Amino acid sequence: MPYVNIKITNEGATKQQKSELVAGVTELLSKLPGKNPATTVVVIDEVETDNWGIGGELVTERRKRGS
Amino acid sequence: MPYVNIKITNEGATKQQKSELVAGVTELLSKLPGKNPATTVVVIDEVETDNWGIGGELVTERRKRGS
Amino acid sequence: MPYVNIKITNEGATKQQKSELVAGVTELLSKLPGKNPATTVVVIDEVETDNWGIGGELVTERRKRGS
Amino acid sequence: MPYVNIKITNEGATKQQKSELVAGVTELLSKLPGKNPATTVVVIDEVETDNWGIGGELVTERRKRGS
Amino acid sequence: MPYVNIKITNEGATKQQKSELVAGVTELLSKLPGKNPATTVVVIDEVETDNWGIGGELVTERRKRGS
Amino acid sequence: MPYVNIKITNEGATKQQKSELVAGVTELLSKLPGKNPATTVVVIDEVETDNWGIGGELVTERRKRGS
Known part of the structure; x- marks a missing residue:
């Protein structure tokens, strides 16, 4: 029954990579008490680099500097 | 003042269906103590089936199998 | 399969009110295409009024003024 | 280390406005105890007006009425 | 740089289980393009069973019935 | 009308610091097009260090090492 949101x-990221991520996270969560993999939900949000900031700066700008 | 996020x-889903969903959820919440419908916010996120996993599997794959 | 987060x-709010809210939201969502009530998840977060701001002000302060 | 999600x-909103928002929010958070700006993350979600409801009504409809 | 929220x-769940979950999810995400484990954030929300609904019913009630 | 979630x-963090954070974030957002401070909502989630991971490790453990 867990719910996971990955941003x-x-x-x-390819569909294959997302598929493996969903399978892997679901398996990890099944080790916790009372968590049913059949109803574990994983939602992946892919966010434009213009809309993601870290360290006070947009990722778009960081990528331009090579970091 | 409640905030609701629906994924x-x-x-x-059509615009009409989303409109009815927003109206319905806002009405349900107005029954709780201290909740003002005028400032109740409902945000709907529509997620690609490649980005939604359940039971360890992408919805895209489930749909192919007819479930 | 929808996921709903209500803040x-x-x-x-009493347990009875939360139970009715979960039932009501799940029913509303079952009207959308491809949404299965059996796997619809609703998570309610109850937030302290010191941690909720609206209009630039904490709700704790607004309540003191009677609004 | 804080995480901020802005919907x-x-x-x-322009890229320049988003850049200033990220910088400003990161600076505000650095005033709290134990918050490192270098790892502060800000994610901006831009939501279609058909998917945002307030007061029980879609923003698309409110905008048509001029509010 | 990914951000993960697990509800x-x-x-x-014990501290040891949460520690292993954080390590495991961070490792899974490092397989995606451009994801730096050093800044990967994982936040776990533990929600009371009175505040979690599935299938239109609170988990508290489901647990009473043994499911 | 923006919604902001700060984790x-x-x-x-003191109530005074949270009050200033809410006021500051609301002001920053009022510079974007079509954003009304009166309905801007800011919700602060304070998370236990046992429930927050960064770099694959719980913050509780990092704090013990002095970082």
Whole structure:
């Protein structure tokens, strides 16, 4: 029954990678008490780099500097 | 003053359906103590089926199997 | 399969009221295409009035003024 | 280390405005105890007006009425 | 740089289990393009069973019935 | 009309600091197009350090090491 929301920058994760991420997170959660994998929900939000800031700066700008 | 976030897979909800959902949820919340419908906010996120997992599997794959 | 997160100030909602809210929201969502009530999840967060701001002011302060 | 999620309607915020918002919020949070600006994350979600309700009504409809 | 929010019912996850969950999720995310484990954030919300609904019913009630 | 959710570790933010944070964030958002401070909502979640991971490790453990 857990619910997981994963936010990542939109930088080319493939469907295969997302599929493996969902399977992996669901398995990890099944180790906790009372968590049913059948109803575990994982939602992935892919966010534009113009809409993600870290360290007070947009990721778009950081990428331009190579970091 | 409540805030509601609804996440659904992006599978064809119409504007009319979303309008009725917002009206209905706002009315339900107005029955709780101290909740003002005028400032109740409802945000709907429509998520691609490639980005939604349940039971360890992407919804895209489930839909292919007919479930 | 929808996921709903409801945030309200912690001002005395009873278990009965929360039960009715969960039932009502789940029913509203079942009217959308492809939404299965059996796996619809509703999570209610009750937030202290010191941790909720509206109009630039904590709710705790607004309540003192009677609004 | 704080995490901030800002949801706004998608009504023309520029990259420059988002950049200033990220910088400003990060600075505000650095005034709290134990918060490191270098790892402060700010994610901005821009939401279609058809998917945002307030007062029981979609923002799309409110905008048509001029409010 | 990913951000992960995990919501689970408050049913006795230990600190050790939470520590392993954080380590495991962070490792899974490091397999995606451009994701730095050093700044990956995982926040766990433990929610009372009175505040979690599934299938239109509070988890508290489901647990009483043994499901 | 924006909605802001701020997640911080629970390490002693005072009511005064939270009040200033709410006022500051609301003012910053009022600079964006079409954002009304009167209906801007800010919700602060204070999270136990056992429930917050960064770099694959719980904050509780990092604090013990002095970082």
